[in-house]
Amino acid sequence: MMNWSCAGKLLLLPMQIIFCVLKAAICLVLPTKLRDLRGDIVLITGGGRGIGRHLAREFAKQGAKKIILWGRTEKCLKETTEEIKQMGTECHYFICDVGNREEVYQQAKSVREKVGDVTILVNNAAVVHGKSLIDSDDDALLKSQHINTLGQFWTTKAFLPRMLELQNGHIVCINSVLALSAIPGAIDYCTSKASSFAFMESLALGLLDCPGVNTTTVLPFHTNTEMFQGMRVRFPNLFPPLKPETVARRTVEAVQKNHALLLLPWTMHILVILKSILPQTALEQIHRFSGSYTCMNTFKGRS
């Protein structure tokens, strides 16, 4: 039988939910206090090129104290580091394959010793194999899970404990709308993004009682970088790709406003609602109409 305390809490719950919804709505229209980044050391995985490079620029523009870039290709890491230094922000790069657990722990130690405590970690690095399950090489399938999903386990395990000690930290995940609405032809990528989404949800709930440490998950639509280069979509004017600078600007803003979830563009919320109410056959018609079920056959993938 339910006791009085439990019944009281149950009655309170709808009021708490309404309060949170109202607060979020007010925050949408009123200017909110932004996180001051001047004390922050930001580490961006895959920071040498693509969205990662734009994130480095945007964090520097918004006043971050130091920026650290991780990636596998020295040339682009070096170029981006030089660019950020020219903007007047201290910047360092480290060669690190996030799919290699030992390398992540080793480089995280070097970062702490040479640069300091990371307070904002941006898990951005990813690859896409871009083939169907049957056509995919087993090692390529494993590689995307190691980089896109497990890589985040290792980076987060490496930096989160110190953030908890300092009561100051933010874990950011650059995910994808494909985490919520998969398409064929990139089965490795969609699976890794869906599991990374669950990782972030679980992590965020686990941090509920940890003051000063927060998370942001970003779910962008197709973005104009090398990742899906060559991909042909059926209605490019109806669904134009996002600019990587827009994704970077909105991500940094979401971190500064401490927003847990960011869908880009906002119209992707409609997709989420439709997915939860429409029958599967109706969703299939939407996929056929948009051509999303064939577009993945038009690009090569990126490893």
Ligand SMILES: NC(=O)c1ccc[n+]([C@@H]2O[C@H](COP(=O)([O-])OP(=O)(O)OC[C@H]3O[C@@H](n4cnc5c(N)ncnc54)[C@H](OP(=O)(O)O)[C@@H]3O)[C@@H](O)[C@H]2O)c1
């Ligand atoms: N482009 C899109 O349409 C789109 C849409 C939604 C979400 N996203 C997400 O946005 C993020 C950035 O993608 P992007 O579009 O900027 O792609 P990109 O241009 O291909 O860049 C990927 C970045 O990840 C790095 N990377 C790949 N494997 C790595 C590894 N094992 N260790 C360390 N770094 C690694 C790459 O650097 P190295 O090769 O030098 O290692 C590169 O800097 C990804 O998480 C992607 O899933 C992209």
